[in-house]
Amino acid sequence: MxxxxxxxxxxxxxxxxxxxxxxxxxxxxxxxxxxxxYNPSLRLAHDIAKCFRLPIEEVFLFDGEVGxxxxx
Amino acid sequence: xxxxxxxxxxxxxxxxxxxLWALKGQIAGNTQEIVMAGIVLVLVGFxxxxxxxxxxxxxxxxxxxDELSRMVMIRASSLAYYVSIYMWLFxxxxxxxxxxxxxxxxxxxxxxxxxxxxxxxxxxxxxxxxNA
Numbered sequence: 551m552x553x554x555x556x557x558x559x560x561x562x563x564x565x566x567x568x569x570x571x572x573x574x575x576x577x578x579x580x581x582x583x584x585x586x587x588y589n590p591s592l593r594l595a596h597d598i599a600k601c602f603r604l605p606i607e608e609v610f611l612f613d614g615e616v617g618x619x620x621x622x
Numbered sequence: 623x624x625x626x627x628x629x630x631x632x633x634x635x636x637x638x639x640x641x642l643w644a645l646k647g648q649i650a651g652n653t654q655e656i657v658m659a660g661i662v663l664v665l666v667g668f669x670x671x672x673x674x675x676x677x678x679x680x681x682x683x684x685x686x687x688d689e690l691s692r693m694v695m696i697r698a699s700s701l702a703y704y705v706s707i708y709m710w711l712f713x714x715x716x717x718x719x720x721x722x723x724x725x726x727x728x729x730x731x732x733x734x735x736x737x738x739x740x741x742x743x744x745x746x747x748x749x750x751x752x753n754a
Contacts, residue, residue, distance in 0.1 A: 567682065576679050579690040587750020591689055 552611045556584045558602045573597040623680055625687075629673040633666045654726070658733060665736050668743075698746045702739040709734050 559569055566580045573594060582588040583598075590598065590610075599606040640659055676686040713731045717724070 567684075570684060574685060575688040576684045576691065577682070579688055582690055582750060585750070587752060588690055588693070589752065594689060 551589050551613070552586065553583060554609055554611070555580065555598065558604070558609065562602065569598070569601060572601045623686065626673050626676045626680065629669055629676070633669050633673070636662065636666050658729070661733050661737060665733075665740065668740050693751060694743065694746050697751055698739060698743040701742040701746070702735065705738050705742065706735045709738060 555569075559566070564572075566584075567577050570577045570580045574597070575594065579588070579590075579594075583590060595606055595610055599609045602609060640662060643655075643659070679686050710731060713727055713734075717727055720727075722730075
């Protein structure tokens with residue numbers, strides 16, 4: 551699974567710490583997610599997507615979906 | 623915060639016990655005891671590092687534990703348990719071939735389990751849990 555957390559964070563000018571505090575996890579968890587070393591729980595994925603005001607499928611992409619537009 | 627304080631207190635007690643052990647003169651000159659004391663110190667260092675990490679999270683107003691840290695612990699523990707079974711098999715195998723007393727072998731085995739856990743934890747931290 552891939553994610554666009556880093557790009558979305560840069561776009562919204564959010565630091566890793568700020569995002570971590572928004573969703574109630576440690577900064578290290580955001581680092582792991584951005585590096586693709588950890589797949590989040592559904593709850594955390596939902597909270598992160600909510601923080602970016604986007605649907606989950608636009609933040610987290612499965613391997614086959616990389617390069618596709620969400621909803622295709 | 624409670625867990626952090628407990629970690630530091632237990633680490634301090636272990637270091638104090640090691641100091642007493644050294645003061646009684648049982649460590650000096652005995653290679654086996656020196657190696658054991660060294661391993662215990664490494665494990666205490668690991669516990670202190672975890673404690674400091676939790677303390678820093680607390681100072682940054684982050685939770686001391688979250689889903690990732692819990693998953694790392696669960697994955698490292700299960701991996702360490704799996705590897706430890708083979709270590710105990712090896713200990714049983716060498717128990718007939720060595721002159722070491724049974725209590726020394728058991729002590730070394732317990733220390734070995736802690737070291738295996740440390741390596742599993744490091745492995746999970748370095749390589750992550752992509753397929754978790």
